[in-house]
Amino acid sequence: MPSVSTMLERAVNGISRSGVLAIDAVRRTGAAAVFMARVLAASGTSIARPALTLREIYFSGALSLVIIMVSGLFVGMVLGMQGYDTLETYGSEEKLGVLVALSLVRELGPVVAALLFASRAGSAITAEIGLMKATDQLVAMEMMAVDPIARVVAPRFWGAVLSMPLLAALFSALGIFGAYLVGVRLLGVDDGAFWSQMQAAVDFRQDILNGVIKSVVFGIGIAAVATYEGFAAPPTAEGVSRATTRTVVHSSLLVLALDLVLTGFMMQIWG
Amino acid sequence: MSDAPLVEIRACNFGYNEARRILHDVALDVPRGKVVALMGGSGCGKTTLLRLIGGQERAQTGTVKVAGEDIAALDADGLYRMRRRMGMLFQGGALFTDMTVFDNIAFQMREHTDLPDDAIRDLVLLKLQAVGLRGAAALMPSELSGGMARRVALARAVALDPMLVMYDEPFAGLDPISLSVIGQLIRRSNDALGATSIVVTHDVRESLHIVDYVYLMAEGRIVAQGTPAEMRESTVPMVQQFVQGEIDGPVRFHYPADDFGHALGLDHA
Numbered sequence: 001m002p003s004v005s006t007m008l009e010r011a012v013n014g015i016s017r018s019g020v021l022a023i024d025a026v027r028r029t030g031a032a033a034v035f036m037a038r039v040l041a042a043s044g045t046s047i048a049r050p051a052l053t054l055r056e057i058y059f060s061g062a063l064s065l066v067i068i069m070v071s072g073l074f075v076g077m078v079l080g081m082q083g084y085d086t087l088e089t090y091g092s093e094e095k096l097g098v099l100v101a102l103s104l105v106r107e108l109g110p111v112v113a114a115l116l117f118a119s120r121a122g123s124a125i126t127a128e129i130g131l132m133k134a135t136d137q138l139v140a141m142e143m144m145a146v147d148p149i150a151r152v153v154a155p156r157f158w159g160a161v162l163s164m165p166l167l168a169a170l171f172s173a174l175g176i177f178g179a180y181l182v183g184v185r186l187l188g189v190d191d192g193a194f195w196s197q198m199q200a201a202v203d204f205r206q207d208i209l210n211g212v213i214k215s216v217v218f219g220i221g222i223a224a225v226a227t228y229e230g231f232a233a234p235p236t237a238e239g240v241s242r243a244t245t246r247t248v249v250h251s252s253l254l255v256l257a258l259d260l261v262l263t264g265f266m267m268q269i270w271g
Numbered sequence: 272m273s274d275a276p277l278v279e280i281r282a283c284n285f286g287y288n289e290a291r292r293i294l295h296d297v298a299l300d301v302p303r304g305k306v307v308a309l310m311g312g313s314g315c316g317k318t319t320l321l322r323l324i325g326g327q328e329r330a331q332t333g334t335v336k337v338a339g340e341d342i343a344a345l346d347a348d349g350l351y352r353m354r355r356r357m358g359m360l361f362q363g364g365a366l367f368t369d370m371t372v373f374d375n376i377a378f379q380m381r382e383h384t385d386l387p388d389d390a391i392r393d394l395v396l397l398k399l400q401a402v403g404l405r406g407a408a409a410l411m412p413s414e415l416s417g418g419m420a421r422r423v424a425l426a427r428a429v430a431l432d433p434m435l436v437m438y439d440e441p442f443a444g445l446d447p448i449s450l451s452v453i454g455q456l457i458r459r460s461n462d463a464l465g466a467t468s469i470v471v472t473h474d475v476r477e478s479l480h481i482v483d484y485v486y487l488m489a490e491g492r493i494v495a496q497g498t499p500a501e502m503r504e505s506t507v508p509m510v511q512q513f514v515q516g517e518i519d520g521p522v523r524f525h526y527p528a529d530d531f532g533h534a535l536g537l538d539h540a
Contacts, residue, residue, distance in 0.1 A: 136365035143325055143359045144379050145351040
């Protein structure tokens, strides 16, 4: 059995380690905040030269279309089956359209699309910026008197921020279509009831606008994490690989945390 | 044109942290219009010196002046203004991997000038023609060989006809033909542009052919200097070891360690 002094030493080491982790977390958060301030201050180039931002919308948004649309369709189809199964018990299967639309527009659309976007586009942004750093491309740019934050980071940041709400909207639209295919075409829910009840129950401000607000906030969160991790990545293969993993993990957790907070606020305000 | 050296470094001390000093009291001049080599073994502080001249790092003590301006005293705008008059070739080329060769060369022209597309196209083709790669304008950097990538990086470094061009290990990892080509291009572009060049290298043979003056560095200090002829004839052991490529000498082959016999446990026998 370990002696008292050994146990005490282990306890102190444990506390010391958590202190180091806490200090590191605070330091990284501070560095990320300073970095974001620099990105915002250097965003003039992204506005003055929209071609730079459009190119990033293509890479982040357009190239994410397939995974977002296919996932939306499948999630909607599954939601249609599950919803029908439950609603049928109460004889309310014509409410399927309402159930699916509200689930997707309020929650699943923004959240699942954001999680997919973090994995597909967030990781790509981190890896690209990290590799540019590792191969001296960012330093080369600085030596050419071109600010890499304005030229490389800010367009990628705004490209991701602008892509996210569009992708979330597409996810929801394809999801509703998937539920329509399963519910109406396959399981026999009334076509008119499916759409008209959906139209009557979904409120623009309370449901659609809230969903858009969420997806914009998620987009900002993912873009901030992805660009910061890439820019701060140690310039080695291992450093870039770790930064890419951190982007997916941190931005996914951030999306879930932000969703909880935003939903709380929205229920308070609109509910 | 002033006769003062383009680059003046005086009593320069630098370290990335307090525990490990990289440069010790370095003093050197780079005269205008000349090609000057900074030679020395790996890790002797050559590249760090380039970073100080380019303003990527600031010396803890001493001064680094370029064209009469103290680099450490410049604000961000001043530094960027100065860098527009500098060109740099990085060891790995550092070409922008998401752009074609043409766009790499055109990058600075598009960022810093209002030249119309036609003029940029002509200038880029001129630069590429000078390094023999006009036919590779549409290729991506991943499609180039090491020697070609270095030539494109060289063309990019001189794209805006800078007053000072810095080359960081331009000969590293090249085959003998590419090595000779890069050496000649450095000399020719320096003379054609009326520029001043600093070549950081450990390739003695090639650089002694093309440079006007040599500074030899070891452990963060300038240990010898002179023209290529003076360096070849020098009797200073450090210079001899470097020029002749001798394995052991003032620069030791063995990293400091305790007695080998002791390490093998032979001193008890």
